[in-house]
Amino acid sequence: MPLTINGLSKTYPNGVQALKNLSLTIGNNMFGLLGPNGAGKSTLMRTIATLQEPDTGEIWLDGVNVIKQKETVRQLLGYLPQEFGVYPKISALDMLNHLAVMKGVTKSGERKDMVEALLHQTNLWEVRKKALSTYSGGMKQRFGIAQALLANPKLIIVDEPTAGLDPSERHRFLNLLSAIGRDVIVILSTHIVEDVHELCNRMAIISNGEVLLEGSPTEVLEKLNSRIWSKLVDNEAELTAIEKGMQLVSVQLLSGVHEVRVYAESDPGDGFKSVDPNLEDVYFLSLERQKTN
Incomplete structure (x- = not known):
């Protein structure tokens, strides 16, 4: 129905x-x-x-x-x-x-x-x-x-x-x-x-x-496989540079250090590591893309 x-x-x-x-x-x-x-x-x-x-x-x-x-x-x-x-x-x-x-x-x-x-x-x-x-x-x-x-x-x-x-x-x-x-x-x-x-x-x-x-949550997560990258950042200047130069997904505090997650089709380098996407990544990325459209 x-x-x-x-x-x-x-x-x-x-x-x-x-x-x-x-x-x-x-x-x-x-x-x-x-x-x-x-x-x-x-x-x-x-x-x-x-x-x-x-x-x-x-x-x-x-x-x-x-x-x-x-x-x-x-x-x-x-x-x-x-x-x-x-x-x-x-x-x-x-x-x-x-x-x-x-x-x-x-x-x-x-x-x-x-x-x-x-x-x-x-x-x-x-x-x-x-x-x-x-x-x-x-x-x-x-x-x-x-x-x-x-x-x-x-x-x-x-x-x-x-x-x-x-x-x-x-x-x-x-x-x-x-x-x-x-x-x-x-x-x-x-x-x-x-x-x-x-x-x-x-x-x-x-x-x-x-x-x-x-x-479905499974479908939308699959589209982000190998496209979410994470790095711990404790320097405000570095954080600002990442925000300006990459497609930012989210920034969260972990034990006083920023975990920065970005979207990239390939390895962005600079110490970023590939991580499994989660539904928060899908959510934040969708909202960010709407802002830029």
Whole structure:
């Protein structure tokens, strides 16, 4: 069941052009949408989720016109937005029951089975009667996934789900996403490269409302084989010279020394060593190339 996006554009009243003739085709399983803050990811997610309309373009979900058939799409959609508010004094159990009714699950037996199964699936069963205000950040995100899974959606959108989570909560949340992303479309929108690398078998990088790259993590990494070179630099003058004279990918501090990674078709010499590319290289190189185009 593909999700097809054709020629999507959106300009806000303040003049910010969030999407620029953007097109993507997304199939089943996990799809990573990677980009910096302000890239247009949330605008795209909100448009797919029928919360706002584009200026131009079309979105189709298995033959359903997302822009014109909003109510039909909402019956097929689970959505965890970047800012997910909850009623603080209500328990997870009561809130899921309430949301299930709003999703059209009106038979009490069916609703009970569905809610209990989701609480077990998201590892919230033991705290199901506690107020949502007492939940940790990771627990709130797992509750967010539980509500997004109500009524067996065909498309699930999660927007920046691991931002602010500690490492153990992030790991638990990613495992949960991986488990649900096998039979439906799951779009993971994030600026965290590791999330996409660990979870997604297809991905796209967007910036300034445009698609810079699309493919599988394996495919995009293969294109950089033998083209990423690394060197440790502790001299600011040398670092400046490298930045001016080579195609810089990234500079990171390692134990007080700069690790400089550059792109070159062949050995650039000067002490650089060939290293295996990673998805951060793909990401930073895509953003750098957009700046120079």
